[in-house]
Amino acid sequence: MLEVTDLHAYYGKSHILQGVNMNIQEGEIVALLGRNGVGRSTTCKAIMGDVPPVGSVKFKGQEIAGKKPFEVANIGLGYVPENRDIFPGMTTRQNLILGLKPGQKDGSGRWSMENMFDLFSNLKERADVEASVLSGGEQQMLTMCRTLMGDPDFIMIDEPTEGLSPQMTQRVADLLQEIAKRKIATLLVEQKLAIAMDIADRVYVMGHGQVVFEGTPEDLRNRDDVRKEWLEV
Numbered sequence: 001m002l003e004v005t006d007l008h009a010y011y012g013k014s015h016i017l018q019g020v021n022m023n024i025q026e027g028e029i030v031a032l033l034g035r036n037g038v039g040r041s042t043t044c045k046a047i048m049g050d051v052p053p054v055g056s057v058k059f060k061g062q063e064i065a066g067k068k069p070f071e072v073a074n075i076g077l078g079y080v081p082e083n084r085d086i087f088p089g090m091t092t093r094q095n096l097i098l099g100l101k102p103g104q105k106d107g108s109g110r111w112s113m114e115n116m117f118d119l120f121s122n123l124k125e126r127a128d129v130e131a132s133v134l135s136g137g138e139q140q141m142l143t144m145c146r147t148l149m150g151d152p153d154f155i156m157i158d159e160p161t162e163g164l165s166p167q168m169t170q171r172v173a174d175l176l177q178e179i180a181k182r183k184i185a186t187l188l189v190e191q192k193l194a195i196a197m198d199i200a201d202r203v204y205v206m207g208h209g210q211v212v213f214e215g216t217p218e219d220l221r222n223r224d225d226v227r228k229e230w231l232e233v
């Protein structure tokens with residue numbers, strides 16, 4: 001589904017990604033772990049085309065490095081960035097509709113607005129109020145749901161539980177499970193190790209702009225050395 005080979009990325013003269021290799025198969029949930037500032041978000045941005053990628057990014061067999069973010073989205077790659085960029089002046093419902101692809105009708109894909117409202121009564125209750133009044137957790141839900149409305153085959157979600165209450169964190173974890181159930185391949189950037197280990201089929205650990213460990217959650221559990229060197233603070 002996604003194959004990243006020798007991916008590099010730069011901000012000005014800073015060489016951030018230094019040869020990232022990863023692959024994600026259909027229906028697989030993969031967690032991308034690592035300490036703050038190691039380049040996890042930059043990896044997502046380079047895959048999406050938000051920062052210029054140097055190297056190869058293949059999605060469904062097609063080279064996407066060099067394509068524009070909207071082109072990448074239109075071929076089925078969904079992205080939920082770290083900052084919850086809702087459209088604050090629009091209602092919850094309008095925000096969800098904006099997630100549809102050009103020409104796509106609500107209900108024609110794997111997810112419908114009705115689905116979202118069934119899953120999250122919070123969003124239903126606030127369907128017709130301005131999104132700016134939603135809580136941080138509700139806004140996180142909304143950005144995830146909006147991306148899902150576009151019916152991606154693969155979704156990258158960057159730190160969805162950051163700053164959320166335990167209750168909202170659980171809701172987000174439930175949605176991640178629901179995404180997994182529908183066999184949508186996922187790259188999950190997550191600081192909370194427990195959630196990542198719970199739902200991921202495989203994990204990548206990043207350090208210094210490269211992948212330094214790859215394995216199953218079980219493998220990582222057995223590697224105190226890797227956790228000490230690259231994850232614990």
Ligand SMILES: Nc1ncnc2c1ncn2[C@@H]1O[C@H](COP(=O)(O)OP(=O)(O)OP(=O)(O)O)[C@@H](O)[C@H]1O
Binds near residue numbers: 014034035036038043
């Ligand atoms: N727009 C930018 N301009 C210059 N440097 C940047 C920019 N964005 C990120 N960086 C730098 O690139 C490095 C990697 O950042 P990135 O956002 O990918 O980290 P991260 O692993 O997602 O960590 P976190 O989300 O915890 O900050 C950091 O050193 C950061 O300071």
Ligand SMILES: [Mg+2]
Binds near residue numbers: 040041042082158
């Ligand atoms: Mg980040």
